[in-house]
Amino acid sequence: MFCAVTLRTAALSKSFRSAFLAQSTTAHIRSCSARVPRRTRALERTCAMSTGRRVCKVPKGTRDFLPEQMAIRQRVFALVTSVFERHGAVTIETPVFELKETLLGQYGEESKLIYDIADQGGELLSLRYDLTVPFARFLATHGIVSLKRYQLGRVYRRDQPAIARGRFREFYQCDFDIAGQHPPMVPDAEVLRVLIEVLDEFAALSPYHRQRLGSYQVKLSHRGLLDAILQLCGVPKELLRPICSSIDKLDKEPWDVVRKEMIDVKGLTAPCADRIGQFVTRAGKPRELLRELQADHSLCCGKFGAEEALADLERLFSYLEAMGNVLERCTLNLALARGLDYYTGLIFEAVLTDGSTPLGSIGAGGRYDRLVEDFAGKPVPCVGTSIGIERIFSLMEEAERELAQATGRVIRASKTQVLVVGIGKVDLVQRLKLCDELWRAHLAAECLYAERPKMARQLQYALERGIPVLAILGEDELAAGVVGLKRLSTQEQIQMQRGPPLVQAIRDWLASESNQEAGQESVDRDGNCRPEPVASVRDPTATTPGAN
Amino acid sequence: MFCAVTLRTAALSKSFRSAFLAQSTTAHIRSCSARVPRRTRALERTCAMSTGRRVCKVPKGTRDFLPEQMAIRQRVFALVTSVFERHGAVTIETPVFELKETLLGQYGEESKLIYDIADQGGELLSLRYDLTVPFARFLATHGIVSLKRYQLGRVYRRDQPAIARGRFREFYQCDFDIAGQHPPMVPDAEVLRVLIEVLDEFAALSPYHRQRLGSYQVKLSHRGLLDAILQLCGVPKELLRPICSSIDKLDKEPWDVVRKEMIDVKGLTAPCADRIGQFVTRAGKPRELLRELQADHSLCCGKFGAEEALADLERLFSYLEAMGNVLERCTLNLALARGLDYYTGLIFEAVLTDGSTPLGSIGAGGRYDRLVEDFAGKPVPCVGTSIGIERIFSLMEEAERELAQATGRVIRASKTQVLVVGIGKVDLVQRLKLCDELWRAHLAAECLYAERPKMARQLQYALERGIPVLAILGEDELAAGVVGLKRLSTQEQIQMQRGPPLVQAIRDWLASESNQEAGQESVDRDGNCRPEPVASVRDPTATTPGAN
Known part of the structure; x- marks a missing residue:
């Protein structure tokens, strides 16, 4: 259905072209990747000035995550999850608080770090301290004697925060555990394999990732x-x-x-x-x-x-x-x-x-055969690992920023694929109609909300956010029932008939964009984003020593 | 690379074939889809018996989610997220608790339902009551004046729980909000479009979904x-x-x-x-x-x-x-x-x-132009919607179970694609080696942990979990460096050389499995799972009245 149409630039207004030439893509990217720290500084200023108003800070030892950080965190979670699922693990969810007595006496001296909920009548509750004790309680509650499960969730410790060392009062744990009576050491081996697979996949994302996460023991x-x-x-x-x-x-x-x-x-x-x-x-x-x-x-x-x-x-x-x-x-x-x-x-x-110096733990675990018995009365042997996800996130964040800088790419917080751009007298309603066509085709599209925004502003919006495709509507295009398409990475420009040809042309460009990003990530058959094979060790066809 | 090999059943042991014939797939599926309620009953028995041990219940008004439920919940979240992202929204995260004074006086009479954290020294904290006030605080904290953001998170209300009516003390909110000075009513319109798009996508999943979620106003x-x-x-x-x-x-x-x-x-x-x-x-x-x-x-x-x-x-x-x-x-x-x-x-x-009778709210929102000012000192106009996700989840769960029953499919909690099956004298280590080959090819594979499990047990494991492909290793296969592949949905059986031909054959089968499931979901170009177009209204090429 791909319908090639000759390149036509005439319909693009003068203002668009001059604006485009005036913009330095790299400068924009630089300013974007520096946005997070700048916002943090803005926070300090804002809060300092805000006397007389409500305080606007997060509780000690906790954090907000900004969109750019969330994009990286979601990538971290997706990678960990894909490895867990590749090993057949299912996931569960437990409440963020448990009965106080569920946690009581489980953590030895560390029990003093547990957050209690205020006694407002009713049950005495505490915020969960880890995911392991709630998992044991979960198995007992539901009478489950065999389960391979993973769980990603926030846990709470009333510890002295040490932000620089990554110690927070609210943080994520990512756990993979195998419960059940099994032949000795088989689940233990799979748990170790999972931990190593997760770490290796992070290291394989790019040389910047490998540098930070590739050397471990x-x-x-x-x-x-x-x-x-x-x-x-x-x-x-x-x-x-x-x-x-x-x-x-x-x-x-x-x-x-x-x-x-x-x-x-x-x-x-x-x-x-x-x-x-x-x-x-x-x-x-x-x-x-x-x-x-x-x-x-x-x-x-x-x-x-x-x-x-x-x-x-x-x-x-x-x-x-x-x-x-x-x-x-x-x-x-x-x-x-x-x-x-x-x-x-x-x-x-x-x-x-x-090389030789240890730099800190990024994952740990072991076998705990008697924890569930405490709740269930009968033993359910378990073995599991916890991934040091906050540590990995910090290292990923560094690596992703370096990678973005080196490749001149923006760290994308939004997934917008197409910016619908109006030129000349094309108004907002016309742009919204085109957005609607794209949304129906399940393409991620946006347009600026102004009635007739300046071309330079529209272009800047796309560049700052790394939106790969512009769909350009001028009066000529509207009259002819066509749309001008511009691919920002290659500066290619074509014109397509509205409807299937337009959608197909955009899809083709997007597919070739993601191929170009290979080495970063690719989409697997089952729709999960998976890191691309980087080295021969990841070649499915390569038989490793002792593998066959 | 697809290498067609003639069907060969001789290598499959007698026990396998007889076991296979003896199994009634449908019976297995029925028993699986009924598993959740059975487990809930088991819970009551277990807890009743557990005198003298730790109590093993969740706090009042909260829930555990079992793997089958989580699979459905994740599908709900993925669909909502994909619509939000299609409109260019980014996501953020805020702590699960805020300073008590951040929430104070924001909810009128409902303030009495806020959970406080016990005063253990330091700041006074409360669990968040919704995502809107934390969002306003977030904008003020970071000095952000314009943002289109979505947020999925749990909120807490010390309300009288009414489980049957879906009122819990811990539940998810899914919010989409647009903050910033914009021309009047444009963001308001997009927020409404997003709400309607979400509801329509759920209804389009199947006739069972449409029956429950298709009729709204x-x-x-x-x-x-x-x-x-x-x-x-x-x-x-x-x-x-x-x-x-x-x-x-x-x-x-x-x-x-x-x-x-x-x-x-x-x-x-x-x-x-x-x-x-x-x-x-x-x-x-x-x-x-x-x-x-x-x-x-x-x-x-x-x-x-x-x-x-x-x-x-x-x-x-x-x-x-x-x-x-x-x-x-x-x-x-x-x-x-x-x-x-x-x-x-x-x-x-x-x-x-x-039809005509209202059955309850599944989404709501509006414009709130003065909430951020309370924190930031300057107005940041906002408009947003909250999706009634727990309600949608209940209806989805019903629809998915009906759909599973009607189509004879299992509600899958795990994503395992291949079960590595051993027959005859093939031991665990040989099966683990084949698993390793598949994991390296980013296929989700499992094998039973027993040294030489019975064929019937392995088959039952695959059927109960809806694992689509068996990779069968007998002594003959081991000697010849081949693997027998069986596709359970069609009973097709082939034999493939280990390495790339094996991996490719499995991928081809999996791709055609997911095509067969079309109408349920498909994988988009950007790797997100998206519901498949069902009716012509979803045809990207169809111009709707007034769309062009």
């Missing part, structure tokens, strides 16, 4: 192994958890400091602490360290349960190798302990690294 | 007109708002009851009330009633401002006619008053009707 350990080691070292049973929480500090403190805490605060003997030190400073390639530990007869003496934990890890490694050798991204790290008490098996943490 | 009025009428009838200025709130009851009470309240409670004289009665019982085709009112010299005498309001409406009607004649969906209704005080111009409400 997944540290693995096992609570059963840690307990066995501690018992072998002579830690009494009642000190297992306290010593675990000391070990958990090893990612921030050197061994000497942790050792001192074990002896001075937790009451271990120095030889006992030193025996622990010989283990927990060990980290390395999973298969190698596993073999060493399996060969350690004092550890694997049948007394501490180390054999089961090591057998678990061996199974896990086989599955990880089968799933495209994601084991290569992992290290076995005996210093990993994880703060939360509820973990019962595998524990892991994904850490961004700058 | 948008009632229009204008605060300025109402004020003029009341003044003409002799209502003193200080009684304008109280009398307005009496008129607002006309959709529930007959005129006699409202008249009595005006006289007995609000203190109007009987002749004054009767004069009002002659106006507010008037409703009809917008152009006709407008002409009558314009011809009313006592009303349009230059004293009450009726002329400006009527001129506004006349402009609005022209724009609505230009935008595909959405005016046909509207009535001018002088009984419409809208409860909230902050409206200053156009007001409207979309009401589902059963």
Whole structure:
């Protein structure tokens, strides 16, 4: 149905052409990509001046998100969701607050950070602190014993905010969990694969993304192994958890400091602490360290349960190798302990690294087999991961802004595809009629609301927002039943008959625009936006080592 | 790259074939679509039994959403969002709680329904009651004077819940608002067009959807007109708002009851009330009633401002006619008053009707030109609509379940495209390797976690979830480097070489599956799921009356 019509510029008014030439696209883009910080400064000024009026600030530790930021956040959420769904996960939703008693005693010392709802009569309520306890409550409430679910939602912590370090009182968690009785370590392996797949997809978006998100490491350990080691070292049973929480500090403190805490605060003997030190400073390639530990007869003496934990890890490694050798991204790290008490098996943490230096966690999780039992009375074993989505969002925002600057593109907040532009005496009603035709064809179209806006203003509107196509109506076009089309990226200009030819021509241009943006994202068969294959590792046809 | 291979069933084990024949697809589907209510009953049993354990219920007036419900909700949100974005709207996000003083005094009597956060030191906070006041605060905070934005978010009202009537304490609002100084009534017209477009798209999804959502009416009025009428009838200025709130009851009470309240409670004289009665019982085709009112010299005498309001409406009607004649969906209704005080111009409400009987509101809004000024100090005129999304969701849920039953399809909660099925001695690791190949090709794939699950179980898993394609691995296939593919909707069966031919064959099947589902939804050029054109009115090429 594509109907080629010769290029005709005569119908475009003089003012349009001169306005177009006068505009510097790049300058516009620059000013747009700098808009967010400028608005933030405007906020400070506005608020400072607003004495005598209502205060107009957000609560401490919370944020508004501006349109440009939301466009990036939605892209982050869409990518994470597409990976979760690729693994067959379904989603659920739970209320933003739970009964106070649902959360009570679930978070140890951190319970003091829970927001309570004021007692205005009726039930005592608290804002959710994470998505894991509500998930356990959800399974129990509905009597569900098997579920692979993901959930994106905001959680609340009355913590001291540290905006620069990305610590907020309201933030998103993105969780993927597998609940149910399954053969050992299979769901655990898929959870790890999902975490790694998410991180790899972000890194594959562009070189700017790769630079920020491409270098990471997944540290693995096992609570059963840690307990066995501690018992072998002579830690009494009642000190297992306290010593675990000391070990958990090893990612921030050197061994000497942790050792001192074990002896001075937790009451271990120095030889006992030193025996622990010989283990927990060990980290390395999973298969190698596993073999060493399996060969350690004092550890694997049948007394501490180390054999089961090591057998678990061996199974896990086989599955990880089968799933495209994601084991290569992992290290076995005996210093990993994880703060939360509820973990019962595998524990892991994904850490961004700058080559060698760790730069902070961007994902973590583990197996928690007894949390649901607390509500349901019967055990529903679970394993899951939480993606460090706010951290990823900050890095994505940086990368997207750099990418936009490098490519001279605008970070688009709106999805408008066509700006309907009037020239000469064409009035608003005529432009609205054309918009209506485009909306009916499911094209995203806008026009300026003024009766007869200046050409320069219309063009500026399109450039600032990165709207790719102008549909231009002059008196001649109206009389002839045609529309002038201009594609801003290539400066191509054609004229099309209104109706199907017009719609088809716009669709063709839009399709070729999105092909040109390839490497950024593409549309999958099932309609989800998916990052485009970038490297050969993403080639569906490439057989990776050990894949077949 | 589609490589046709002859049908080969020999590799499929006997158990598979017999299992397949034994299964009744329809029975499975029935049992699946009935799953939600069954789970709800299970909940009651579980909770009743759970004495001595943690209670496992949601707070009063709130809900969990199960995977099948979430699939429908996401479809509702995607459709609404796609219409909003088609009109160039961007989205923002604001915190779920605001400073208490931001909400204070904004909602009149309803303020008692606001949830406060407990005072745990620091700022006093409240959960948001709607998205409109936070939007006004947002504009002021960031010094934004012009924005077309949509926002989907949960709001909180400590109301007496009425689950059967769809009144909850936590529920979603979907708002579309246009802020900024614009020529009169143009944004107002677009807001109305957006509301109507959303409702029409839902109705167009299937005959089941049309039956529930296709019959509605948008009632229009204008605060300025109402004020003029009341003044003409002799209502003193200080009684304008109280009398307005009496008129607002006309959709529930007959005129006699409202008249009595005006006289007995609000203190109007009987002749004054009767004069009002002659106006507010008037409703009809917008152009006709407008002409009558314009011809009313006592009303349009230059004293009450009726002329400006009527001129506004006349402009609005022209724009609505230009935008595909959405005016046909509207009535001018002088009984419409809208409860909230902050409206200053156009007001409207979309009401589902059963032919003639009104069945309740599914969308409403209006112009509020002074709300932002309260925060910003300078006026930012706004007009917007809120979609009654929870109501639409209930009706969608009914329609989707009926549609699923009629077409013998499952309501799919997961997006899995391929189930990797093992037969004979093929183990889990082999199936995981094939899953990995499919994941890398961005296909959504799963396999059962058991080492060698029974064929019947694997098949049942696929049927219950509506997974369209089986990728079958037997020992013969493994040895030959091929995979058996089975398409469950058509029972087609082929064998493909692993790698690109396999991936391409699956993609071709999936594409033709989604073509077969046309009339339900399709994927647009820009990757959004959009409802498929159903009737000729949606044909992009069809020129509607007055469209050109």
